Amino acid sequence: MRSINVKEISNVVKELFIKACMEINEDLKEAFIKYRDREESEVGKAVFEQLLRNAEIAENESIPICQDTGFSVIFMEVGQDVTFTGGNMNSAIEEGVRAAYIEGYLRKSIVKNPLTAPENTKDNTPPIVHTEIVPGDRVKITVLPKGGGSENMSRIKMMKPADGVEGVKSFVIETVISAGANPCPPVIIGVGMGGTFDYVAFLAKKALLRKINERNADKKLAQYEVQWLDEINKLGIGPAGLGGRITALDLFIEVFPRHIASYPAAVNIQCHAARSKSYTL
Amino acid sequence: MDVLKVETPLKNEMVEKMKIGSQVLLSGIIYTARDAAHKRLVDLITKGEPLPFEPEGSVIYYVGPSPAKPGQAIGAAGPTTSYRMDSYTPLLLENGVKGMIGKGMRSDEVIASMKKYCAVYFGATGGAAALISKSIVEADIIAFEDLGTEAVRRLRVKDMPLIIINDCYGSDLYIEGQKRWSSK
Numbered sequence: 001m002r003s004i005n006v007k008e009i010s011n012v013v014k015e016l017f018i019k020a021c022m023e024i025n026e027d028l029k030e031a032f033i034k035y036r037d038r039e040e041s042e043v044g045k046a047v048f049e050q051l052l053r054n055a056e057i058a059e060n061e062s063i064p065i066c067q068d069t070g071f072s073v074i075f076m077e078v079g080q081d082v083t084f085t086g087g088n089m090n091s092a093i094e095e096g097v098r099a100a101y102i103e104g105y106l107r108k109s110i111v112k113n114p115l116t117a118p119e120n121t122k123d124n125t126p127p128i129v130h131t132e133i134v135p136g137d138r139v140k141i142t143v144l145p146k147g148g149g150s151e152n153m154s155r156i157k158m159m160k161p162a163d164g165v166e167g168v169k170s171f172v173i174e175t176v177i178s179a180g181a182n183p184c185p186p187v188i189i190g191v192g193m194g195g196t197f198d199y200v201a202f203l204a205k206k207a208l209l210r211k212i213n214e215r216n217a218d219k220k221l222a223q224y225e226v227q228w229l230d231e232i233n234k235l236g237i238g239p240a241g242l243g244g245r246i247t248a249l250d251l252f253i254e255v256f257p258r259h260i261a262s263y264p265a266a267v268n269i270q271c272h273a274a275r276s277k278s279y280t281l
Numbered sequence: 282m283d284v285l286k287v288e289t290p291l292k293n294e295m296v297e298k299m300k301i302g303s304q305v306l307l308s309g310i311i312y313t314a315r316d317a318a319h320k321r322l323v324d325l326i327t328k329g330e331p332l333p334f335e336p337e338g339s340v341i342y343y344v345g346p347s348p349a350k351p352g353q354a355i356g357a358a359g360p361t362t363s364y365r366m367d368s369y370t371p372l373l374l375e376n377g378v379k380g381m382i383g384k385g386m387r388s389d390e391v392i393a394s395m396k397k398y399c400a401v402y403f404g405a406t407g408g409a410a411a412l413i414s415k416s417i418v419e420a421d422i423i424a425f426e427d428l429g430t431e432a433v434r435r436l437r438v439k440d441m442p443l444i445i446i447n448d449c450y451g452s453d454l455y456i457e458g459q460k461r462w463s464s465k
Binding site for chain 2: 040041043047050051053054055057058061062063064065066067068069105106107108109118120122148149152180181182183184234235236237238240241242243244245271272273
């Protein structure tokens with residue numbers, strides 16, 4: 001057994017959230033450059049230029065890329081040969097989030113009671129934590145500060161098996177059309193298929209963790225990813241919704257076996273401020 | 282591409298010159314308000330009480346900034362999605378508000394009110410929040426401090442980069458842009 005002090009987890013969570021909010025990943029920066037050159041609309045090109053300048057200012061001056069520093073979503077892969085010492089693991093994760101949002105000058109966007117007046121938790125807790133037990137003695141932590149604007153444009157649908165893949169494709173495209181300019185295009189699209197009502201949404205979110213151009217290992221699914229992205233980039237919504245060729249930077253599909261009666265599909269939309277960082281302990 | 286230099290407060294004759302697709306560099310005083318502040322502003326109007334700022338000719342920016350670090354006027358400050366303010370907007374326009382800054386589509390009702398009261402909707406690039414913060418020179422909370430990031434702030438802006446999405450003639454850049462670039 002390997003033992004890890006939960007304080008280490010706190011520190012990693014804190015550092016990852018601060019870094020994620022200030023520095024875009026290299027694959028995203030490359031996508032901005034590639035698609036700026038490919039975009040034909042003048043105003044669309046100008047939006048990509050703004051995004052590149054924004055990323056530069058954010059990184060150099062440690063200003064958040066986007067003021068909406070999100071709901072604090074965390075994915076943890078915990079090796080089964082690890083024991084945690086030094087306190088309560090959930091509190092340690094929360095402590096990491098709290099420290100990141102207070103010390104990192106990130107926006108606190110969470111209100112305590114979803115039904116009533118906006119009483120803020122003042123430290124962006126609680127986070128949403130997805131934990132998976134895996135073989136080995138490592139712990140991988142991935143943070144995804146998820147903005148509200150693009151989350152609001154996401155959808156889930158319990159389709160019929162008769163609807164099939166074509167049905168899901170139409171659902172994905174309809175979702176992007178009705179979102180229009182709202183979720184800050186060019187977007188990244190996470191699609192989940194299969195599983196249960198709750199699990200399909202998780203799949204769609206997990207899909208957003210892939211790097212730009214990282215295709216599903218399954219050839220057929222990889223083909224759908226490319227085809228659906230191509231269809232979406234014919235819609236004309238364009239960067240910032242102002243009209244143009246590039247509405248989405250990528251589309252990722254994650255699947256899981258399904259019940260014979262069900263065909264769940266979920267679309268999680270990610271704005272271009274796609275912020276995620278990982279660290280393995 | 283033409284770039285209009287615009288100073289607040291806005292007047293009808295200025296708004297009438299603004300057409301969709303024009304780029305704007307906005308300077309002067311603007312006010313921030315998003316979801317919770319809009320609810321309170323509309324409650325004040327309904328009760329016949331004064332607003333925390335002079336509405337006539339004013340411009341509202343839909344933003345909830347991240348906290349300023351020592352030495353900064355404001356933290357990251359990009360626009361939030363505007364449709365959530367749609368149900369409150371017509372009453373604000375009726376009371377003199379002439380401009381709104383946000384991102385994303387407006388309802389038919391808001392667009393009709395913009396025609397009726399001669400108002401304009403500017404788009405700021407969502408997610409370009411560090412860049413936009415550079416055009417905000419001063420920021421002071423003037424109302425609803427308890428709302429935190431959602432408090433109403435008075436901002437002094439200098440050459441804030443915007444684009445006109447909806448003008449006072451009922452045109453919509455999102456619809457026109459998509460129509461032009463759609464390949465279906």
